[in-house]
Amino acid sequence: xxxxxxxxEIKVLIAGAGIAGLSxxxxxxxxxxxxxxxxxxVQLYDKATELREIGASIALSPNxxxxxxxxxxxxxxxxxxxxxxxxxxxxxxxxxxxNEVVSADRFVDVPDRKHQTARFHRxxxxxxxxxxxxxxxxxxRKAVExxxxxxxxxxxxxxxxxxxxxxTVTLLFQDGTSATGDVLIGADGxxxxxxxxxxxxxxxxxxxxxxxxxTFDASLIRDIPNLPADSAHWWGPRYTFFASRxxxxxxxxxxNYDPEDLPGRRGHxxxxxxxxGDVNFFRDLYADWNPVVKALADATPHVRMYPNLAGEPLExxxxxxxxxxxxxxxxxxxxxxxxxxxxxxxxAWALYLSLKHVLSSSTIDDDDDDESDKTFxxxxxxxxxxxxxxxxxxxxxxxxxxxxxxxxxxxxxxxDEELREKMNNRPNxxxxxxxxxxxxxxxxxxxxxxxxxxxxxxxxxxxxxSVIFDIREATTIMGIPGSExxxxxxxxxxxxxx
Numbered sequence: 001x002x003x004x005x006x007x008x009e010i011k012v013l014i015a016g017a018g019i020a021g022l023s024x025x026x027x028x029x030x031x032x033x034x035x036x037x038x039x040x041x042v043q044l045y046d047k048a049t050e051l052r053e054i055g056a057s058i059a060l061s062p063n064x065x066x067x068x069x070x071x072x073x074x075x076x077x078x079x080x081x082x083x084x085x086x087x088x089x090x091x092x093x094x095x096x097x098x099n100e101v102v103s104a105d106r107f108v109d110v111p112d113r114k115h116q117t118a119r120f121h122r123x124x125x126x127x128x129x130x131x132x133x134x135x136x137x138x139x140x141r142k143a144v145e146x147x148x149x150x151x152x153x154x155x156x157x158x159x160x161x162x163x164x165x166x167x168t169v170t171l172l173f174q175d176g177t178s179a180t181g182d183v184l185i186g187a188d189g190x191x192x193x194x195x196x197x198x199x200x201x202x203x204x205x206x207x208x209x210x211x212x213x214x215t216f217d218a219s220l221i222r223d224i225p226n227l228p229a230d231s232a233h234w235w236g237p238r239y240t241f242f243a244s245r246x247x248x249x250x251x252x253x254x255x256n257y258d259p260e261d262l263p264g265r266r267g268h269x270x271x272x273x274x275x276x277g278d279v280n281f282f283r284d285l286y287a288d289w290n291p292v293v294k295a296l297a298d299a300t301p302h303v304r305m306y307p308n309l310a311g312e313p314l315e316x317x318x319x320x321x322x323x324x325x326x327x328x329x330x331x332x333x334x335x336x337x338x339x340x341x342x343x344x345x346x347x348a349w350a351l352y353l354s355l356k357h358v359l360s361s362s363t364i365d366d367d368d369d370d371e372s373d374k375t376f377x378x379x380x381x382x383x384x385x386x387x388x389x390x391x392x393x394x395x396x397x398x399x400x401x402x403x404x405x406x407x408x409x410x411x412x413x414x415x416d417e418e419l420r421e422k423m424n425n426r427p428n429x430x431x432x433x434x435x436x437x438x439x440x441x442x443x444x445x446x447x448x449x450x451x452x453x454x455x456x457x458x459x460x461x462x463x464x465x466s467v468i469f470d471i472r473e474a475t476t477i478m479g480i481p482g483s484e485x486x487x488x489x490x491x492x493x494x495x496x497x498x
Contacts, residue, residue: 009039010359011181013171015144015194017046019058019122020327020344021187022129025137026071027352035359044133045171045179047143051130055122056213056304057244057252061090061433062107062115064342067349069114076128082118082247085230090117090433092228093423096236099226099290102423108430117433119231121215121250125341143174144193147184149320151378167378169322183381184323185351187344190309192329198319204309207334207403211256211306212282218251224295234293235423237413241286241293253300255285256308277305310334310404313397317389321382324389326351331396333403337429343396346437350391353441358384390444391437399432 012028014021021044031040060068060082068076075081085092090105110116151167169184186194195202221227231244238261242254279302286297311332317324324330327344358380413419 009041011041013179013181013184014044014187016187017044017138019341022133023345023348024185024187024326025133027348034356044138045142046140048140056215057246058122058341059119059338061117061342062110063435064345065115067345073132077114081124082120083245084116084118087230092230092232094232094234096234096289099292102420119244119246121246124247145172145174147194147197149322186325186329187327188329190328195329202311204311207308207310208258209256209308212303213254214300214303215250215252216301218249220299221251226292243296253296275305277303279303308334313400317393318385321378324385331400333400339432347392350437350441351388354384354388391441
């Protein structure tokens, strides 16, 4: 028999309907066709009162864009939704005072333009993902209070969907209601209530930076002279300024500062996440920067504040055999390197690969008469979640640890020469931006029987490639004046490519 009425149902609860939650729902939706004999009921729960296009800008690097394509979200790769600069460079770095190009990143192995770093309005990306998830599966006004796991696979009862043995996991919401299923995926962000339930001692720390962000219609900046066509990052002695076009004729400006540097500025110390900020304060921060940055700051109509928080890497992502985490809930890296969106997408895909592998090997053909063999429970879920964790946690832990180490070792350049040296010797992040999640999963799978956690060694290979672009070549391609100086330094563990 192969009709739906005979298939075992697995109910998946996802806490959070942001980018991580929606990506996970899309990925797990594929399991219905990839695991014969099983039916997946995926339900999402979010504290939001409505689904609308909010948020600031977000970048997706090649790894995230490739995963979007694997998920079948091809409409998110279209040029009208996001922006890719004409120079085909991930980032171009300018001097804060002179506006000259000091350095630039380049791709190592990204031959397809649609996989080159793209910048979105977060709301537009979220809306595109939302179009691939059935609306009736998303439940709003559901703020998580706690989680309860009951594991009793030996019982004759059924799980939340009937396919998970006798064990269940229940989400308890602040409105007094609850939802019960076979497994739970915590995708509820940096301040995850799911994570707090199982790791109550995990804390977040302010990294010392507060980000100031804005998105607005690009018509407001069209008359600014010498405005770069590509995404640009200006570095100053203490702060930076980022600006870029986004999809759908939007534009973003992003600044940052350390509240401890401004003890006399009352009201500019502690902020809530996504709190409205003072645009005049933002403009004052960049009043003595080069004319392009000053004009961009002056053109910015409003800002919102984002105090940067990060936490220590988790020791495990698997809880009570039936619960795991994705996105910022799993890796509290504080938004470093604009990696959050791509990490969440790769998390979703790795989780899909892991569940597909374990569930496919744990089920019997529908024609088999031994129905008891078709029921699987906590042991299979735990194996899948552990496979997922071993694929993702070493990679994201490396990022989180680098963020914490960078904060501890931060040194403010005291001279312009030191600033330029710092810009020319940025860490090589190709291991992060061009990470191959499928290759890593395959390596973990190979080593599963030996219980070995595979190091993120595919990253070691790309680290030997250069991410510094010869500025003479960049000047030729981009037509940027004032960039005649030639970089003669390289990133650590990298070689110059000319």
